[in-house]
Amino acid sequence: MPIDVPVSENTRVFLNFSLALEDGSEVDSNFNGPAVDFVVGDGSLLPGFERRLFGMSAGEEASFEVPPEDAFGQPNVNNVQKIKRAEFEDEIELTEGMMFSFADAAGGELPGVVTAFNDTDVEVDFNHPLAGRTITFKVRIDTVEPAEYH
CATH class of the missing domain: 2.40.10.330 (Thrombin, subunit H)
Incomplete structure (x- = not known):
């Protein structure tokens, strides 16, 4: 049985998410599929998105406005x-x-x-296509466990 802990350093997080632009148009989503997982700090999720998950637990849902500085940066x-x-x-x-x-x-x-x-x-x-954009990050946490669990 998995050990359920809040999202923090050294945790593996299983989640569903979506990214949408200011006008509501969806850029990416996996809500229609299985949860994906990552280890906090492994680089698969931008730090500005990761930080917003800290303290969340299995079963929780949230929506965050992520400014360009915490998302894909400003165009250079x-x-x-x-x-x-x-x-x-x-x-x-x-x-x-x-x-x-x-x-x-x-x-x-x-x-x-x-x-x-x-x-x-x-x-x-060569700027990221989402540079300069505020992103709405919706998330549903499926499971959180210590990263070394498995």
Whole structure:
């Protein structure tokens, strides 16, 4: 039988959640599926979302307004880059809002969104798509247990 404790450091949390924008449009949700789990501090949930769960217990539900500073940050003008049009394949018909995946310096993938373009340059925004947005974070805690339990 699991040991039920409140959400805190060194706990594994099983929850259902949804993320919505200021206008109420839902960005992500797993309320129609099984609870997902994470260990507090493992990096799978942003710290600004994690902190709001502290003290909650199994069966509790809550809704939080999470400002950009605690969510996906504010847009950074340095994350908008000009890339030569020649770097894109000729057959690609560019449109504003088009998303591409670029290789970063570490060899990982970095998503970028085309914000403007002309015959010579393409402006790509590498900010997180939810940067600058206040997020409504709804959560239902299913189970909380010590992280080493299992």
